[in-house]
Amino acid sequence: MRLERRSAVGPDRVWVRSVHHLPSGAGHRGLVVVLPGLGLPGYTLPTAEAVAARGVECAVLDVPGFGSAHPRSSRPDIEAIASVARHWVLEQAGRRPVVVLGHSTGAQAALVTVLGLQSKRRGVALVMAGPTFRPEHRRVAQLLASTPLAYRLDRLGEIRVKEVLRARVDLVRMVRSGLRDAPESKVAGLAAPLTVTAGVADAYAPSAWLDLLASSAVRSVGTRTSLLAGSHNNLYTHPHEVAALVALAMDDALAWA
Known part of the structure; x- marks a missing residue:
């Protein structure tokens, strides 16, 4: 079952829209929270399902x-x-174990989210899927050159046009923010369990970049790297493979409770 909620969170009580996919029957007591790339949620819904x-x-x-x-x-x-996202988890997840799954620029935001959560609660794990802006890609020319290869197994129809039209120039602001970020440095402060993954054909996130992120997480209680099918947008094209990996991360969150 799918439903939408709006919740006021944080000291400023900002309203956050969330799209929930609920299991049939009793289900698991855990919660997976998804932060989409570039703030475009539509393509992540197959993985949520x-x-x-x-x-x-x-x-x-x-x-x-x-x-x-x-x-x-x-x-x-x-x-x-x-x-x-940090305030949302603290106020909406209760005592449930939580996996924060971020994709693309959302992986960068998910890392910062969990860094802020880990001092306030246990039972949380991080999945960085298709993490963007490895050091070589913080130059626009190299980033643009890799983009066709990153999406080589994807189609434009996987992104909702209405979302792009709402975002407009804010998509550029999102990219600029990601380019200023250095997740390989920030991840050194991560204590929570970490899974780093990407599609095997994702030129944004080759295995060397995944390995660097995992090896830089020197404080983490456990790390995992995994190459799955597809290219950059595999949350849309291979949702069941991603969901199976997220299930392993949920086990990690439970073990770190």
Whole structure:
């Protein structure tokens, strides 16, 4: 079952839209929270549905808010998105174990989210899927050259045009924020379990970049790297493979409770 909620969170009580896929029956007591790439939630919904099919509730956060006509919930940058997501988890997840799954620029925001959560609660794990802007790609020319290869097994129809039209120039602001970020440095402070993954044909996130992120997480209680089928947008094209990996991360969250 799918439903939408709006929740006021954080000290400023900003309204956050979330799209929930609920398991049939009793399900698992855990919660998977998804932070989409570039703030475009629509393409992540197949993975949310696949997670729910495995018996776990999955909530896609529409932050900064490109997925609807409601007022924005944050600025279009990594730190602001992470702040809203952190407050959402603290106020909405209760005592449930949580996996924060971020994809693309959402992986960068998910890392900052979990860094802020781990001092306030246990029972949380991080999945960085298709993490963007490895050091070589922080130069625009090299990033643009890799983009056709990153999406080589994807189609334009996987992205919802209405979301892009709502975002407009804020997509550029999102990219600029990601380019200023250095997740390979930030991940050194991560204590929570970490899974790093990408599609095997994703030129944004080759295995060397995944390995660097995992090896840099020197404080983490456990790390995992995994190459799955597809290219950059495999949350849409191979949702069941992603959901199976998220299930392993949920086990990690339970073990770290």
